[in-house]
Amino acid sequence: MSTGTSGSRRRARRTSKRPSTTLAERWTVVDGVDVFYRESPHPPSGAAAMMHVHGFGLSGRYLLPTAERLADDFHTLVPDLPGFGRSGKAPGALDVPDLAHAAARFLDDRGIERVTLVGNSMGCPVICEFAHLYPDRLDRAVLVSPAGGIYNQPLRRAMGQISRDGTREPARLMRVVTPDYLRFGVPSTVRMFKALTQYPSLERMLALHIPTLAVLGDRDPLMPGAERVQEVAGQTDNHVLIAKIEGAAHAINFSHSGELAHMIRLFMADRPIVDDPDSPGHARLYEIHRGSQHPPARED
Incomplete structure (x- = not known):
């Protein structure tokens, strides 16, 4: 649990800098590993829990623009999973199921039984595996720019996709x-890439039986085209709602936080995915697929 004194002075030194977020920055210990996380400082009474799951080689820091916008509506948590960001390294190399178990253990530590998970890139396979391992603990899933699988193989191709994406993201x-990539290191990158691309991401996503929102950017080189995604999604009668943000690349949680937060609020309320009337002139967002088993959109 998190409130023991072991390591508290060391963690205090590491958190003495000016906070980089409006969320509270905290530490806990999960299975002997120091885990750094951010949390709504004053979540609304009875608010549903929502945890944001970061991508490959990164910390949760780049997810903060979206997470902060939702912190007044949900009990928001943004951890650095073990082995990533400021958190300590878990013994042994982690794969996607290991990270899903780590996410569940973190939620156990925080006393949270059920949660909505919002992931970007690698965070999406972690969410799909969490749903497979802990189906009774997941209320809803938001998969933003889901990565992994054959479209990102081999490593040379993935590196080219990432390079092209870098030119399309905000400087x-x-x-x-x-700093996150440098901290993660080359050996961890190679091991995690192998684990990620071998994971059955598509099969797990199509097997989801909870309301699921998949968000794509039309400038994302790591994703197949929207038409291919829609074709695949149409092969199963599931709960997946697919929406697109025009002008967005891969790191939507950072680059288009206003549009994404608006979309998530609509999804959580079972409302149609439409533009935010309070943000005229920003990127257009709209539905491209709604599974027949997805809750019907409320028009009220």
Whole structure:
């Protein structure tokens, strides 16, 4: 649990800098590993829990623009999973199921039984595996720019996709993610890439039986085209709602936080995915597929 004194002075030194977020920055210990996380400082009474799950090689820092916008509506948590960001390393190399178990253990530590998970990139396979391992603990899933599988193989191809994406993201994103990539290191990158691309991401996503929102950017080089995604989604009668944000690349949680937060609020309320009337002139967002088993959109 998190409130013991072991390591508290060391963690205090590491958190003495000016906070980089309006969320509270905290530490806990899960299975002997120091885990850094951010949390709504004053979540609304009875608010549903919503945890944001970061991508490959990164910390949760780049997810904060979206998470902060939702913190007044949900009990918001943004951890650095073990082995990533400021959190300590777990013994042994982690794969996607290991990270799903780590997410569940973190929620256990925080006393949260049921949760909505919002992931970006690698965070989406982690969410799909969480749904497979802990189906009774997941209320809803939001899969933003889901990565992994054959479209990102081999490593050379994935590196080219990531390079092209870098030119399409806001320049300020590099200042956020570069320290994370350097900290993660080359050996961890190679191991995690192998685990991620071998994971059956598509099969797990199509097997989901909870309301699921998949969000795509039309400028994302790591994703197949929207038409292919829609074709695949149409092969199963599931709960997946697919929406697109025009002008967005891969790191939507950072680059288009206003549009994404608006979309998530609509999804959580079972409302149609439409543009935010309070943000005229921003990127257009709209549905491209709604599974027949997905809750019907409420028009009221």
